[in-house]
Amino acid sequence: MPICPKGHTSTAADYCDDCGAPIGGAAAPAATPVPEPAAPAGGGPQTCPQCGTARTGRFCEVDGYDFVAADLGGGPSTVDPADEATGTPGPDGPEPESAGPDPDDAGSDPDPGTGSDEAAATPAAGTGWQVAVTADHEYHKRVLSMGGPDADAMVFPQFFPERRFRLTGGQVLIGRHSRSRGIDPQIDLSGPPEDPGVSHSHALLVAGEDGWSVVDLDSANGTYLNDGADPIEANVPVPLHDGDRVHVGAWTTLTVAAS
Known part of the structure; x- marks a missing residue:
């Protein structure tokens, strides 16, 4: 099987099933290894709490349990098997609120949250939070200016309908679906x-x-917040405020809003 620059085995030959790094291109910079959790008090190997299989890596080889995501807090999200076939978020994940863009919002630039003393206090998680996913042309231009090895292939989409999700549960995964790895992001x-x-x-x-x-899961291209020039540190939670913009990939922006 193909092996990505980070050493993951992948069933796909273009991008790694685990971290999304390009395979066959320029090697990505070495990532900070995710520390292994301490062994149980009895001294034995860590086992999957869902099936009891001994841990050999980040994901359980039997049911795909994500040990790293669970260690970050909130426990692993559960996906209804009936939803897995269609890609529809399960009952513990966010719920899409609209499939198309709002004409009144076309071309608008959400007010970026700064986290400064002038910003309102961060509302509690239970008060209702939403995420709007958009194609961000300004962020895309910043990515191109960085001059990465795949910059020429990162073409800004001509049409990208805005999608909205309501945040529920203890944690919400952001990513791309992978059936081979059992990854089904909310x-x-x-x-x-x-x-x-x-x-x-x-x-x-x-x-x-x-x-x-927001926690970056040691992604290949990093996670950026608002207008920050550097990605946030991997595996370290960064508090979000109403209006903050989370940038991932080549042109995707997730704007959080408390209601």
Whole structure:
């Protein structure tokens, strides 16, 4: 099987099923390894809480349980098998609110949250949060200016209907569906059109007492917040405020709003 620059075995030959890194192109910079959790008190190997299989990597080889996502808090999201075949988010995930763009919002640029003292206090997670997914031309231009190895292939889509999701549960996975890996994100960015820079398990939205945080899951291309020039640190929760923009991939922006 093909092996990506990060060392993951992949069934796909173009992009890695695990992290989304391109296969066969320029090698991605070495990523900070995800620390293994401490062994159980008895000294034995860590096992999958769903089937009892001993852990050999990030995902359980039997049922696809994500040990890393569970360690970040909130526990793994459960996907209804009936929903897996259609890609429809399960009952514990966000619910799409509209399939097309709002004409009144065309060309608008959401007010970026800064997290400064002037911003309103972060609403609690239970007060109702939404995420709007859009194709962001300004962010796309920033990605092209970085001059990555795949920049020429990252063409901005001519049509991308805005999608809205309501955040529920303890955590929400952002990424692209992979049947071979058993990855079924609640916010599935598989497209069409598909953003080639989004990893299958790219980032996680985690609920807390004071609101939601975003965690980059050591993705191939990183996760950016608002106008930040550098990606956020992998595997470290970053609190979100009303109006913050989370950038992933080549041109995808997720704008969070508390209601």
